[in-house]
Amino acid sequence: MNMENHATENVSIWKNRTYLILFSSYAISTMGKYFDSLAVILLISYGWAAEPWMIALIPVAYALPHALFSQFAGVYIDRSKKVRLMLLADIMTALLTIVLLFTSNLWVMLGIILARSSFTVVHFPAQQALVKQVVHPDLILKAVTLNGTVNQLSKIIGPFLGASIAAAFSPKVSFVVYIAALVISVCILLFIRHVDTDESAAALAVGQSGNSSFWKTWGDGWRTMFRSKVLIASFSFVLVAFLVIQLVDAQFAVLFRQLYPDNPSVLGWFMSAVGFGSVVIILYLSRLKKIKNYGWYLGSSGILIGGGFLAVGMFPPEVNILWTLAAALLIGIGVGIFSTVFSYILQMESPDGKVGQMSGMYNSLTGIVLLLAPIVGGFLVQWFGVLIIFQMIGMATLAIGFLGVVMQKVLWGSDEEVCEGKGEQEVV
Secondary structure (H helix, E strand, O other), X not given: OOOOHHHHOOOOHHHOHHHHHHHHHHHHHHHHHHHHHXXXXXXXXXXXXXXXXXXXXXXHHHHHHHHHHHHHHHXXXXXXXXXXXXXXXXXXXXXXXXXXXXXXXXXXXXHHHHHHHHHHOOHHHHHHHHHHHHOOHHHHHHHHHHHHHHHHHHHHHHHHHHHHHHHHOXXXXXXXXXXXXXXXXXXXXXXXXXXXXXXXXHHHHHXXXXXXXXXXXXXXXXXXXXXXXHHHHHHHHXXXXXXXXXXXXXXXXXXXXXXXXXXXXXXXXXXXXXXHHHHHHHHHHOOOOXXXXXXXXXXXXXXXXXXXXXXXXHXXXXXXXXXXXXXXXXXXXXXXXHHHHHHHHHHHHOOOOOHHHHHHHHHHHHHHHHHHHHHHHHHHHHHHOHHHHHHHHHHHHHHHHHHHHHOHHHHOOOHHHHHHHHHHHHHO
């Protein structure tokens, strides 16, 4: 481990200068990302009045490069200069977003989104690996919840301001905000270039994979996941839940176009309420020192998300917006638990030197889901209607959540079994 960066021990994460710089870069670029994503949705759904199946292509364009390349990028990231890769990703994303400003065709926009996603493949695994590298193990949960908090705050502020900007000017103004955020992020990352040359971090990477071929290291990562009861249970549960949720996640614009045909701003308010619910629960989780009983947390998140989906699917047109925001809060709490707990699992259950690879594998698997689920969901909505599909997906997600809670010990094992599993990994 990087003992210089870990010298903060468990006193306070706010004294870890390297992490704070990394966190600042992440916070600013994440805020800009939600301005960008709302602009894309509003342009395609409201501005160009695209069909549901065409709207479903948006997450596919974002996901295809992740599905194809993330698992391989994770291996490369663990062996490479992570900050340099993040800098390159931010620079190329900014340049392509400038091109997006001058686009007025759906297919061209999807092509640019596809190209941008090809560069952002490295970002999540590299950021996860850097957190593990520069943060003391006792402060990992604090780092994960801080990242989660800023991510969810961005969901509140970004869509709210983005919707207001779209109403006052044009959704494309949000692209300018995203470009500025990426430029600032690049400038901040320049202050932690020394992490790429840290000798102890390099020694760790060499110790884990330096004497192995790329493909052997790639195969070892998959074998590690399948041999760990906690990792395979967590990956399986999260991916099944993610698959079901993504059948309708891209269809919220269609849902709100039906519920509030004359008020597109409600979509932004709904997204902000989801973010607010996530922030509330993440702030609670940040008070914990560690998380146990993963199945209880992941299962509860499924119950909350499923309940929220079921509720919005049963609302009549022009329902009082307070009910809609209440459902959004429920979904947000579930999303906050879901994302925080799984990020914590990646940090704590991945072997040393393999956090980037495990994160890349997760990105790849979720990317594959995003290639199929949104398209299937788009056709289901077109055939059966958006309200019925939201009701069905809500009930399915509820069932998955209850399964996680009831099968906690069977799928994840007791705390004692988890500790023994970690010990075996360390011996290997």
